[in-house]
Structures are given as C-alpha cells and as structure tokens.
Amino acid sequence: MNFQEIILGLQNYWARQGCIIQQPYDVEKGAGTMNPATFLRALGPEPWNVAYVEPSRRPTDGRYGENPNRLQHYYQYQVILKPSPDNVIDLYLNSLKELGIDPDEHDIRLVEDNWESPTLGAWGLGWEIWLDGMEVTQFTYFQQCGGFDCYPVCAEITYGLERIAMFIQNKESVFDIEWVDGISYADVHHQGEVDYSHYNFTYADVSTLMTMFTLCEKEALQVADQQLVLPAYDYVLKCSHLFNLLDARGAISVTERTAYIGRVRNLARRVAAEYLEQRKRLSYPLLKDERLRKQVLTEEEAK
Amino acid sequence: MAKDLLLEIGVEEMPSAYMPGAISNLQELAEERLQEARLSWQQLKVYATPRRLVLYVEQLAESQPDSQLENRGPKKQMAFDENGNPTKACQGFARGQGVAVEELEIREVGGVEYVFAVKNLVGKPAQQVLPDILAGLITALPFPKSMRWGYFHTRFPRPIRWLVALFGDQIIPMQIENLVSGRTTWGHRFLGRESIDIADAGDYMQKMALHYVVLDQEMRRDMIWQQVQEAAAQVGGVPMENPDLLEEINYLLEYPTAFTGSFSESYLQVPEEVLTTSMIAHQRYFPVYDRTGQLMPAFIGVRNGDGEHLDTVRAGNERVLRARLEDALFFWNEDNKKPLEDFNQGLPEVLFQERLGSLQRKVQRVTAIALYLCQETGWGDPELVKRAAWLSKADLLSSMVYEFPELQGIMGRYYARNSGEDPQVAEAIFEHYLPRFAGDQLPQSDIGALLSLAEKLHNLVGCFCIGIKPTGSQDPYALRRQALGVVHILLERESNIDLEQVLRQTYREFAEVGPDLDEDAAVREVLDFIWQRLKGVLADHSFTYDVIESVMAVPTGHLLDVYTRVQKVQEFKTTDRFDDFMVVFNRSHNLSKKWEQVEVQVDALEDNTEQELYQQFLAVRSRVMVPTNYYDMLTDLASLRPYLDRFFEAVMVMVDDKRLKENRLSLLRGIAELCRQVADFSKIVQ
Numbered sequence: 001m002n003f004q005e006i007i008l009g010l011q012n013y014w015a016r017q018g019c020i021i022q023q024p025y026d027v028e029k030g031a032g033t034m035n036p037a038t039f040l041r042a043l044g045p046e047p048w049n050v051a052y053v054e055p056s057r058r059p060t061d062g063r064y065g066e067n068p069n070r071l072q073h074y075y076q077y078q079v080i081l082k083p084s085p086d087n088v089i090d091l092y093l094n095s096l097k098e099l100g101i102d103p104d105e106h107d108i109r110l111v112e113d114n115w116e117s118p119t120l121g122a123w124g125l126g127w128e129i130w131l132d133g134m135e136v137t138q139f140t141y142f143q144q145c146g147g148f149d150c151y152p153v154c155a156e157i158t159y160g161l162e163r164i165a166m167f168i169q170n171k172e173s174v175f176d177i178e179w180v181d182g183i184s185y186a187d188v189h190h191q192g193e194v195d196y197s198h199y200n201f202t203y204a205d206v207s208t209l210m211t212m213f214t215l216c217e218k219e220a221l222q223v224a225d226q227q228l229v230l231p232a233y234d235y236v237l238k239c240s241h242l243f244n245l246l247d248a249r250g251a252i253s254v255t256e257r258t259a260y261i262g263r264v265r266n267l268a269r270r271v272a273a274e275y276l277e278q279r280k281r282l283s284y285p286l287l288k289d290e291r292l293r294k295q296v297l298t299e300e301e302a303k
Numbered sequence: 304m305a306k307d308l309l310l311e312i313g314v315e316e317m318p319s320a321y322m323p324g325a326i327s328n329l330q331e332l333a334e335e336r337l338q339e340a341r342l343s344w345q346q347l348k349v350y351a352t353p354r355r356l357v358l359y360v361e362q363l364a365e366s367q368p369d370s371q372l373e374n375r376g377p378k379k380q381m382a383f384d385e386n387g388n389p390t391k392a393c394q395g396f397a398r399g400q401g402v403a404v405e406e407l408e409i410r411e412v413g414g415v416e417y418v419f420a421v422k423n424l425v426g427k428p429a430q431q432v433l434p435d436i437l438a439g440l441i442t443a444l445p446f447p448k449s450m451r452w453g454y455f456h457t458r459f460p461r462p463i464r465w466l467v468a469l470f471g472d473q474i475i476p477m478q479i480e481n482l483v484s485g486r487t488t489w490g491h492r493f494l495g496r497e498s499i500d501i502a503d504a505g506d507y508m509q510k511m512a513l514h515y516v517v518l519d520q521e522m523r524r525d526m527i528w529q530q531v532q533e534a535a536a537q538v539g540g541v542p543m544e545n546p547d548l549l550e551e552i553n554y555l556l557e558y559p560t561a562f563t564g565s566f567s568e569s570y571l572q573v574p575e576e577v578l579t580t581s582m583i584a585h586q587r588y589f590p591v592y593d594r595t596g597q598l599m600p601a602f603i604g605v606r607n608g609d610g611e612h613l614d615t616v617r618a619g620n621e622r623v624l625r626a627r628l629e630d631a632l633f634f635w636n637e638d639n640k641k642p643l644e645d646f647n648q649g650l651p652e653v654l655f656q657e658r659l660g661s662l663q664r665k666v667q668r669v670t671a672i673a674l675y676l677c678q679e680t681g682w683g684d685p686e687l688v689k690r691a692a693w694l695s696k697a698d699l700l701s702s703m704v705y706e707f708p709e710l711q712g713i714m715g716r717y718y719a720r721n722s723g724e725d726p727q728v729a730e731a732i733f734e735h736y737l738p739r740f741a742g743d744q745l746p747q748s749d750i751g752a753l754l755s756l757a758e759k760l761h762n763l764v765g766c767f768c769i770g771i772k773p774t775g776s777q778d779p780y781a782l783r784r785q786a787l788g789v790v791h792i793l794l795e796r797e798s799n800i801d802l803e804q805v806l807r808q809t810y811r812e813f814a815e816v817g818p819d820l821d822e823d824a825a826v827r828e829v830l831d832f833i834w835q836r837l838k839g840v841l842a843d844h845s846f847t848y849d850v851i852e853s854v855m856a857v858p859t860g861h862l863l864d865v866y867t868r869v870q871k872v873q874e875f876k877t878t879d880r881f882d883d884f885m886v887v888f889n890r891s892h893n894l895s896k897k898w899e900q901v902e903v904q905v906d907a908l909e910d911n912t913e914q915e916l917y918q919q920f921l922a923v924r925s926r927v928m929v930p931t932n933y934y935d936m937l938t939d940l941a942s943l944r945p946y947l948d949r950f951f952e953a954v955m956v957m958v959d960d961k962r963l964k965e966n967r968l969s970l971l972r973g974i975a976e977l978c979r980q981v982a983d984f985s986k987i988v989q
Contacts, residue, residue: 067633069626083453086464086481089315103493107606107616109555110353112318114448125450125461127316132619133586133604141450141462152454167619172626253652 003165003179006099007053010077010159013098014051017091019079022052027234028241031056032078032158036233039120039268040275041080042145042154045296046286048082053161057241059248062197065190068173072196072248073189075161082154084141092129092139092157099168106132115140119240119264121147121272124156136163146272147265200248209249213242213260220267229275236267305345305362306471308429309504310437311488313465316353319554321446321460326351326520328444333358336436341367342429350518352557354492357518358440359507363470367426374400379409379416393418430470434477437468441479455480465489469504490514491557493608515558515609524553527605530561531589534603538563540591542603548583555587556607564588564621565601570628573635576713577703581627584709586620634702642722643715644693646700653699656780658769658816662696665761668812669695673757675808679800682749683727691731691750692757694719698732712736738788745788745795752792759785763832764809768818768825772832787836793862794840803830803860830860837862846873849988856983871933872982884941888975888984891947894956895971903973907966912953916946920974933981940978947974 001009015021025035032038032054041048054076062072081088089110093103110127115138117123126140138158142150162185165177175186220235243260246252252260280300287293317325330349337344337360345362376382382393389397389404397404400420407418442457449458457463457480468475468484477484486501488510495514501507508518517523528549535542552559570578575598582588588602604620606613650663659665670692677688698704698715707714712733719729727750734751735758737744746752766772766780773782793800806826810818818825834855841851846869854868875881908914923943927936956967978984 067630069630084462086453086462104608105612105615106619107608108493109607110316111555112316112320125448132616133623134619141452143450151451153450153452155452172622250652253654257654258657 001100001168002181003161003177003185006161006165006168007075007077009098010095011051013095014079017049019049019051019081022050024052024054025237027237028057029054029237030058030240030244032076033117033122033156034120034237034240035078036230038078038080038156039122039145040229040233040272042082042142042150042156043148043272044276044279044284045151045292046082046279046284047152047288048080048154048286051077051079054078057244059196059200059244062193062200062248064197065175065186065193068175071162071174071189071193072200073192074174077159077161079157079159080154081157083152084155088155088157089139092137096131099164101131101168110139113138113140118261119243120145120268121265126156131164131167134163134167136160136167146275147269148272148276200245201250204245204249206246206249206251209242209246209251213239213246216242217263217267221270224267224270224274227274227278229271229278232267232274233271236264236271239267240264304365305343306365307504308344308358308360308363308433308475309467309469309501309507310358310440310475311465311467311507312356312441312463313467313488314354314356314459314463315461317351317356317460317554318448319353319551322351322353322520322554323550325356325444325446329356329358329440332440332443333360336439337363340432340436341370341426342432351520351554352516352518352523353554354489354557355516355518357507359504364429366428367432369426370424372422372424374420374422375410375412376400376407376418376420379418382407382418396420430473430475433468433470433475437475437484438477438479441466453480467501467507469501469507471505472503491516491608494558517558520553523557523559524549527552527559527561530559531603531605534561534563535589535591535601538565538591538599538601540593540599540601542589542591543579543583545583545589548587548589552587552605556605558608560606560608560610560613562604562606562613562617562620563591563601564604564617564624566621566624566628568600570632571598571600573628573631574713574717576710577631577635577707578628580707580709581631582624584707585627586624588620588624630706631703634706638701638703638714638718639721643697643718643724644722646697646718647694649700650696656765656769656771659765659813660816662699664815666693666696668765669754669757669761671812672761672805672809673753676753676757676800676805679805680753680798682753684750687725687727687731688750688753690725691728691735691754694724694728695732695735695754695758738784738791740784741787745792752796756789756792759789760805760809760829761812763789763829764806764825765813765816767829767832768810768813768820769816770819772828782832783836786833787840789833790837790840790862794866797863799861799863801860802833802862806830806860833862834865837865841866841869846870847988849986850876850982853982853984853986856986857979857981868933868981871937872987875934875937876987878938880938880941883944884937884978885984885987885989887940887943887947888978890951891971892975892978892985895968895975898965898968898972900965900969901973901976903969904962904966907962908970909963910950910954912946912950913967913970916943916950917970919943919946920970920977924973924977927977927980937981940974943974 011021022037035054037050055073056076057073059072061070063070096103109130111130113126113128115124115126122145124140124142128135129137129139140156142154142156144150162174162177166174169178171177175190177185179185179188216235216238220232224232243264284293287296326349334347343364344360347360350357376396377392382390384390394404397407402420408421409416410419446460449460451458452462463479463482466482466484467486467488468477469486474485487498488501489498491514499510499514501510511518517526531542578598579590582590582602588604591599591601591603593599606616650666651661653662655662655665670689673688673692674685677683677685698718699711701714703714704711716729716733719732727748730748731750731754734746734748735754737746737755746755762780762785763782766782771780803826806829807822810822810825838851850869850873854865854872859865903917908917923939926939958964
C-alpha cells in the first residue's frame with residue numbers, strides 16, 4: 001500500500017463513518033489539533049465529526065534530511081468525533097484493518113498518555129497506540145480547550161502517517177516510503193527538509209520574526225475585538241508558528257519562553273471565548289436535534 | 304443463606320500506574336460499605352486488568368440480620384406523674400418514635416431509670432440494598448486523574464463501557480449514565496471477540512479464563528515473570544530483575560506471551576545504562592544478561608495476546624528498538640566529539656527556576672557552597688571540588704541527556720572520563736545526584752558527598768527563600784527527598800558540621816535574587832524542615848518519640864550531635880541510673896522552672912548540705928565542660944541524687960529570706976540547665 005493509498009483508505013473509511021472530509025487548513029501549524037476544525041469545533045455543545053490530513057510543522061525537529069525518523073514537516077491524519085461515541089476504540093481498530101493491518105496478527109497496546117498544549121490552553125487524557133512496539137497513533141479525550149471545559153467531550157484520533165507507512169511498507173527510513181509507483185517520500189520532500197533546516201536553524205531573521213510576532217499578536221486582538229473569529233484565529237496560528245521558528249533559531253531564552261507561551265495562550269483563550277459567543281448568538285445551528293438544542297439553551301439560560 | 308456477588312466495571316484501557324491503588328481502594332471501600340450495610344461475607348477480593356476492575360465477594364449474606372433499635376427517652380420520674388400516668392413529655396417521645404405509650408420499656412442506665420422505645424427492625428434483603436452500594440463504589444473510588452466522556456458528567460480515569468452486577472444468578476440493577484448493569488461482558492480485546500453472558504456470578508472466573516483474560520493480577524504477574532525467565536534462558540541469559548517494570552507490564556495486558564528479540568552487537572559500544580533505559584522506559588522490554596553479568600544484544604518483550612504470529616510481533620519490535628538504538632549511538636558519538644566542558648557554554652540559556660535564574664548561576668552558587676563545605680569538612684582537594692562543581696550540570700546540555708533525562712549524572716561521568724577529567728571529578732558528577740530515591744545508594748567519595756550536599760542545600764535554601772515550599776502532596780522540586788538526602792549523607796559520614804552556619808553561608812549566595820525571607824527566617828525554616836526529616840529517620844531507627852522530642856527541644860545546628868544525644872539518652876533510659884537522674888532533673892527543674900539566674904553566691908550557702916551540693920555540682924560541671932560522652936555526663940549527673948536528697952531534707956527552698964531563696968533557686972537552676980544541655984527531660988515519658 002503506497003503513501004497516498006493509505007491516506008485514501010483513511011479518507012474512505014472515515015467518510016463511511018459519517019465524518020465530513022475536510023481539507024488541510026492553509027496556515028502553518030504544529031499539529032492537526034490547531035486546525036480550527038479541531039481547536040474551535042471541539043468547543044461548545046454542537047456535535048461535529050470530521051477527518052482530514054494535516055501537514056504539520058515542527059521547526060526544531062529538522063535534521064537536514066539526514067535522520068531517518070525526524071522531519072520538520074510531516075503529515076498527520078486527524079479525526080474528531082464529538083461527542084465521543086461508545087465504540088470509538090473499535091472504530092479506530094477497524095480503520096487499521098482498512099489499511100491491511102489485522103489486529104489479530106499484531107500486538108496492539110493502548111498505553112497511557114496525557115496530552116497537554118500550554119500554548120492552546122488545552123489538555124486531555126488518552127493513549128499512545130502501539131503497533132508491535134511502535135507508536136502509530138495518539139488518542140485523546142479532550143477535557144479543556146482554550147481554557148474552557150469541553151462539553152460534550154470529543155475523541156481526537158491522530159495517526160502518524162509516515163510511521164504507519166513505514167510500518168506497512170517495512171521501511172527503515174521515512175525517505176524510503178513509496179508515495180506512489182516510482183516516487184518516494186524523498187522525491188517529494190527531501191529538499192524541503194534540507195532547505196527548511198537551514199532556514200529554521202540559521203537563516204531565519206530573528207528581529208524580523210520578533211516584529212512579525214508582535215504585529216500578528218496585535219492584529220489577532222484587533223480582529224477579535226470585531227468578533228471576527230476565524231480571521232482572529234489565523235493570527236493566533238501565525239503567532240504560534242513564529243514562536244516555534246524563534247525557538248528553533250535559539251532566539252528565545254528560557255525566561256522569555258514562558259512569557260511567549262503565555263502570550264499565545266492568551267490569544268487562544270480570547271478567540272475560544274469569541275467562538276463560543278458566536279455559536280451561541282447563532283443558537284447552535286449544528287445542534288440538529290431540536291430536543292437537545294432546547295435543553296442546551298434552557299441550561300444556558302439558567303446559568 | 305448466602306450467594307456470590309460479582310461487580311465488573313468494564314473500562315477502556317486504564318493507566319497501569321493507577322491499578323495497584325485502585326485495587327486496594329476498592330477493597331477497602333467495599334468492605335466498609337458492606338459492613339455499614341450489615342451484610343456479612345466470607346471472602347472479598349478485587350481483580351484488575353487494563354480493561355476491567357472486578358469486585359468478587361464470596362458467600363455474601365442474602366439479607367441483613369434482623370435487629371433491635373433502642374432509643375432512650377426521658378427519665379422515668381419525668382415520664383410518669385405521681386399517679387403513674389404518662390406525662391406530656393412521655394407521650395411526645397412515644398409519638399416521635401412511632402410506638403404506643405404502653406409499648407415503652409423501663410430500663411436502668413447508670414442507676415437511673417429511663418423509658419425506652421424498642422423497635423424490631425426486619426433486615427432488608429441484600430438484593431434491595433446492593434444497587435446503591437455498588438453504584439456508590441464506582442462513584443466514590445478516588446484516582447489521581449479522571450476524565451469525562453461523551454455527553455456525560457461522571458468522572459473515571461477512562462470511559463466505563465459496561466457493567467456486570469450479579470448476585471448469584473440475579474442481576475443487581477443499577478445505572479451509571481447510559482450504562483445499565485447486566486450479565487453481559489467481554490473477553491480479551493483481540494482474542495475474545497464475542498460478548499459473553501454470565502449466568503451466575505460463580506461462572507465468571509471460568510468464563511474469563513476461557514476468553515483469554517488472566518484475571519488475577521498475582522497469577523498474571525507470576526505467569527509473566529516465569530515466561531520472561533524462560534525466554535531469556537532460551538538465549539542463554541537471565542532477565543534483569545525489575546519489579547517496577549514487571550508491575551507496569553502486568554497492568555498493560557490481559558493475556559501475556561513473552562518473546563525474545565535481538566539487536567546488533569554494534570550497539571553494545573553505547574553505555575549499558577543508555578541501552579537499558581531505552582529498552583525499559585521507552586519500550587517496556589526486559590534487558591538480558593549473560594552468566595557473567597554482561598548485557599546481551601537481546602531483549603524480552605511481552606505481548607498482549609497468544610503465540611500466533613509471534614514472528615511478526617518480534618520483527619516489528621526489533622525494528623522499533625533498532626531505530627531507538629541507532630539514535631542513541633548517534634547521540635553518543637556526537638556528544639563525545641567535544642570535551643564535556645564545552646557543553647557548559649549552553650548553561651546561561653537553560654533556566655533552573657524563573658526567579659533563581661539560569662543553570663549557569665546555579666552552578667556558580669553551588670561551586671561557592673561546595674568550596675565552603677570543603678573548607679569546613681576538609682573533604683577532598685579544593686581544586687577538584689571546584690572542577691567537579693563547575694562540570695556537574697554540563698551533561699544536561701548533551702544530546703543524550705536531552706533524549707534520556709533520567710541519565711543525568713550517568714552520562715556526565717562517562718563524558719568526563721572520556722574528556723580526561725580526574726576520576727574523582729567524574730565520580731562526583733555522577734554521585735552529586737545521589738540519593739535519587741528512597742533507599743538509593745549514597746555518595747561514597749568525599750567530593751561526591753560534598754557536591755551532593757552543596758546541590759541539595761542550594762535547592763532547599765533557594766526555593767524556601769522565594770516561597771517554594773512543599774505543601775501536602777505538592778513537592779515539585781522534590782525538596783523533601785533532598786532534605787532527607789542531606790540527613791542521610793551527614794549521618795553516614797558522621798559529620799558534625801554546623802548546618803546552621805552552612806545554611807547562612809548558602810543564603811548569602813542568593814542575595815542577587817532578592818529573597819522574600821530574611822536570613823534568620825530562611826535559615827530557621829530550612830533547618831526546621833531538615834530537622835523534620837531527621838525526626839523521621841530517628842523514628843525509623845526505633846528511637847522513641849519522647850526521646851527524640853526531648854533532644855530536639857535543645858536547639859543546635861549540629862545534626863550528628865542530635866543523633867548522638869538521642870542515641871545516648873535512649874541507651875541511658877534503660878539503665879538503673881536513669882531513675883536517679885530523673886529525680887535530679889525533676890527536683891531541680893520543677894522548683895526552679897521560672898527562675899532564670901544561675902549565679903550562686905558562695906557566702907549565701909548557709910547549710911552544709913547546700914554547700915556540699917554546690918561543690919558536687921561544680922565538680923560535675925567542670926568534668927562535663929570538656930567535650931565528653933553524653934552517656935557519662937548523664938551518669939555523672941545522676942550521682943548528684945544523694946546530695947540533692949539531703950539538701951531537700953535539710954532546707955526549705957522557698958523561705959522568706961529573699962537572698963537565701965534566690966540563691967537556692969539559682970543552684971537548682973544551674974543543675975537543671977546542665978541536664979538540659981543534653982535534652983529537655985521534662986518531655987521524657989517515664
């Protein structure tokens with residue numbers, strides 16, 4: 001099974017489970033969780049089932065294309081099921097079968113892993129899922145997002161696509177993954193890893209990035225004041241990515257680090273609050289079940 | 304009549320670390336609730352796997368016993384008037400109790416007669432009280448961290464997915480959120496796909512065994528260890544004994560099958576600790592040693608499943624470990640490319656604590672403290688102490704420790720040796736983290752001990768003076784462990800260094816920080832904190848609390864001195880001189896408690912008994928002024944008894960003549976104070 005067949009397999013499988021198949025979001029981000037289809041939609045009472053591929057950037061993980069297991073740009077496959085269904089683990093295990101991985105022929109282990117993102121003011125409990133000793137998926141029940149309690153709670157399933165591909169194709173290096181006949185992962189991404197590593201570690205201009213961070217922070221707040229949720233959130237994502245770049249560049253001292261994280265978290269909280277207000281003003285259009293919506297609205301009145 | 308009770312809480316995979324606690328909590332809670340409900344049983348057991356928490360009660364009574372409820376009312380004389388008619392009070396009591404006045408009984412309590420309402424209660428059937436009890440158990444179980452799921456508000460460490468509650472063959476009906484209890488359960492997640500109906504609680508164990516669930520955690524643990532040993536024997540080795548790892552694996556699976564894997568011998572050039580950490584902490588494998596104790600290029604993994612397709616599982620695991628070891632080898636080679644000292648260039652960029660600044664500042668302070676200690680103790684060569692302190696945190700900047708934080712100190716020692724540092728310096732870099740946990744080894748070398756003390760005292764004083772103190776279960780900087788380390792190191796090395804002076808010196812290193820506490824307060828708080836740990840250590844050594852308290856009531860900065868005094872007082876307490884001594888102390892102390900003078904005027908000593916007592920007192924005092932054995936000192940003080948007895952027979956202390964009275968009080972005070980140099984004996988339980 002080549003790389004794109006794996007993605008297509010997951011797309012088809014989760015589409016059959018009733019998920020909206022969304023596309024990657026067009027702002028740089030560190031993980032699929034930061035896509036508004038997760039970060040914002042996880043908030044509030046509305047049900048939401050979605051799946052999408054997310055290109056993710058971790059500037060500090062760049063290794064100039066020399067390490068067989070580390071990339072500064074990689075792919076996640078992200079699934080959000082809200083509220084978390086009772087059979088969510090079975091749904092996940094069946095998705096592995098879709099990829100030709102029969103759980104009966106392997107050792108699959110759910111090992112405790114608690115996830116926390118200080119920049120997003122988010123945390124949840126769940127597992128790393130091990131396939132014959134290799135971590136291939138992160139599974140999290142979101143408890144808080146942007147500092148707000150998640151109710152209902154969603155399940156987040158994050159597949160590490162390269163890891164799964166290496167497992168399925170029995171490759172020792174991520175660059176050897178077969179993307180499609182005759183084209184490898186290296187053909188598509190190797191030069192990018194080299195260039196970005198040079199950029200991230202050496203050539204990114206610190207004072208430019210710092211100025212950009214401050215400008216984006218200002219813009220996020222200015223736009224949030226206008227209750228324009230998504231445009232404001234874009235600038236939160238930009239701040240987060242700029243912070244990661246500055247971090248990779250070694251430009252942020254340990255003392256400043258906490259302060260930067262706090263600044264991004266404040267923005268994330270602010271936008272999360274605006275989003276909740278906005279959905280309420282719209283009286284929760286995705287709460288299609290009238291009875292449930294009335295119940296939610298009455299409960300909110302009572303508060 | 305009695306039947307077996309089964310409660311199975313079916314969950315998604317629980318954190319393995321929670322399970323030992325969950326087992327004992329459920330056991331205690333269930334015993335407590337069933338006792339409260341007056342339901343007797345024969346045996347109560349709790350079983351746990353990652354997917355289920357099971358309460359099994361053998362022979363639980365089918366009903367509560369009948370009982371009598373007796374409530375006391377007014378006194379008889381208040382309840383009936385002179386004609387024997389019930390008063391208003393009596394009628395009110397009967398009405399309140401729901402019994403007729405004629406049914407009230409008269410009983411005597413402590414010689415007084417009262418009216419009593421006696422009601423016979425028919426015991427309720429267990430079937431009726433169990434639903435609330437069982438549901439209550441689930442909601443009352445405490446866990447370190449819990450979560451919500453779906454649309455529900457119930458909290459548990461992971462979602463609950465099914466509930467089995469059977470009393471014999473009867474379902475105990477209850478509901479938690481959308482889950483209604485029943486008789487349907489599930490076997491192993493992969494090997495036992497179909498749901499299973501349990502007809503009778505008694506069938507449960509057998510059904511579980513049939514569907515690949517080794518329910519009993521002790522049996523499962525033995526099974527795993529047996530398999531691991533056999534697997535290791537197949538490659539001619541023995542597995543590392545690691546109870547923590549075994550315990551963790553035990554709660555990661557329901558049906559164990561151990562398998563052997565191997566890795567290339569070329570990785571054996573990486574230090575053993577790196578390889579074993581990778582195997583244990585990252586992959587939960589048992590490392591394997593050959594008969595001579597050498598690490599073998601092999602590992603034992605334990606799969607959650609049977610022996611089918613074991614080759615696939617092995618190959619997958621070998622590949623994952625290979626990738627990790629390849630990384631480790633890379634880090635090892637990279638780190639060794641430059642001398643250890645070069646890593647120190649990164650120290651200013653690593654924060655130790657927000658207010659206490661970078662690791663660079665910390666290293667500078669620790670160096671100063673270590674040098675002061677070196678001068679006070681005479682341990683080690685100051686130049687080497689300085690060098691070891693300067694390099695003590697360098698390995699934190701290495702790639703290997705970045706990847707494997709638990710190897711701090713261990714890597715530092717390797718890198719120091721490879722960089723040609725003095726062997727004492729290399730050893731001290733490792734030893735300064737000791738002891739890392741309760742029961743861990745203590746630093747053996749002089750410089751290691753010195754540096755370990757300096758680091759710990761630095762952290763204690765630094766944290767205390769900016770308001771970071773352990774509260775309840777919160778101790779993020781592990782200050783309790785570090786204070787305990789200080790105690791153990793000083794005791795083991797029998798060092799009589801004055802801790803108070805050391806703490807003062809340490810405090811002065813923090814001037815730049817702008818401490819919240821002034822020097823006296825900081826030193827007092829840290830010293831108290833260390834003394835609290837010392838109390839614990841003394842109690843562990845079976846010294847009694849009264850002895851510990853009495854010794855510690857005499858303030859000092861010398862830890863070893865406290866220990867010695869406790870030891871000697873305890874020893875002296877068992878001798879026949881102890882009673883004499885206590886008489887001396889009590890008689891002199893009790894009368895002069897509020898007197899503060901000790902100056903005796905010789906010309907005011909009227910009676911020859913008081914002159915004699917004074918002479919003896921002077922003799923004892925001059926003997927004990929020379930640093931002496933506390934035991935001898937107490938014996939010596941006990942010898943004052945006959946003189947003191949004669950003194951009290953001959954004279955009155957509290958006489959009208961102010962001059963005589965005060966002089967006698969001063970004499971007594973002097974004796975009492977001499978006793979109190981060892982301990983405050985008024986706290987001793989005789």
